[in-house]
Amino acid sequence: xxxxxxxxxxxxxxxxxxxxxxxxxxxxxxxxxxxxxxxxxxxxxxxxxxxxxxxxxxxxxxxxxxxxxxxxxxxxxxxxxxxxxxxxxxxxxxxxxxxxxxxxxxxxxxxxxxxxxxxxxxxxxxxxxxxxxxxxxxxxxxxxxxxxxxxxxxxxxxxxxxxxxxxxxxxxxxxxxxxxxxxxxxxxxxxxxxxxxxxxxxxxx
Numbered sequence: 024x025x026x027x028x029x030x031x032x033x034x035x036x037x038x039x040x041x042x043x044x045x046x047x048x049x050x051x052x053x054x055x056x057x058x059x060x061x062x063x064x065x066x067x068x069x070x071x072x073x074x075x076x077x078x079x080x081x082x083x084x085x086x087x088x089x090x091x092x093x094x095x096x097x098x099x100x101x102x103x104x105x106x107x108x109x110x111x112x113x114x115x116x117x118x119x120x121x122x123x124x125x126x127x128x129x130x131x132x133x134x135x136x137x138x139x140x141x142x143x144x145x146x147x148x149x150x151x152x153x154x155x156x157x158x159x160x161x162x163x164x165x166x167x168x169x170x171x172x173x174x175x176x177x178x179x180x181x182x183x184x185x186x187x188x189x190x191x192x193x194x195x196x197x198x199x200x201x202x203x204x205x206x207x208x209x210x211x212x213x214x215x216x217x218x219x220x221x222x223x224x225x226x227x228x
Contacts, residue, residue, distance in 0.1 A: 024123035026057060026181030026202040027220070028110075029133055030101040035092050039064065042088035048072050057202045058182030060124045060155040061085045061092075089126055097132050105221050110142040112224060120145035122165040122178075124155055145169050156184040159192035166192065179223060186211035197226055 025031045036053035043051075043065075050071050056064035062085040069076060076084075113119060121143045123130060130148045134140045145168035147161055154160045166173050173193030180186050181202040189196040190212040197215040198208030205216050215226055 024121060024125050024130065024133060027179050027199055028103055028106045028121075028139075029096070030103050030201065031092070031096055032057065032181070032202045034095045034099070034101070038088045038092035038095070039068070041091055042084050043068060046072075046074060048074075054182070054203050054207070058124055058156045058180070058184035058188075060149045061089050061126070063155050064088075089129075093126070093129050093132065096129060097136070100136050102133075102137050103220050105219070107137065107139065109220050109223060110139060114142045118144050118169045118171060120147065120165040120169050122147045122161045124149050124161070126150070156182075157187035157191065159188050162189055162192040162194060166194070177226070179217075180208075180213075183207050183211035186213050197223065 025035065032053065039053065039056065040051065048068065051068060056067060059067065062081070065081055065085045065088065069081070110119065119142055121130070125148055127148050127150050130146065134146070145165055147165045147168065149155065152160045152164055162178055163173070166176055169176075176194040177197055178185070178189035178194045179197045179199060180189060181199050183203050186196045186198055186208055195214045196212060197217060198205070198213035199217050199220065200208060208216060217223055217226060
């Protein structure tokens, strides 16, 4: 969802920075957090900066970041141009699943604001899995839900963690460099790179 169907990477980066603004953060690279659950992203930033906090405070930071991002996503609804048309076209010949590390609230807001539920036979969010990307669990869950073998599936991802998860799950992976660079996506194992979401129609063919 984020970074592929929703141009929300700048929103999430700003939300992380705002939520962590009171802490002495010296190193912060959102690209390394893209595709991770917010809780895992917060932990990664704290670890990289040598900051130890009680679990309750970590939970509060994650909730704060998620709240900031959700409010902006609902208000701005930065759906990628052409996304609805691409999904409509693909749904005529393929089974579509949405597998995202986003929260249930963010997923529901995105789907309902843009009337996209009819195009997906399966929706898997962060609350449905125990292990986040780069674990393959989220995609394995989606493939099972769709009734498809991993080898017959193509995952579209903007983040290296997502590409790694897709390949570990046994699927082909298509990278779109909206968050991470082409070089980073290829190094993670992407089989294809597309510049725009509309290019996915050619990959599918």
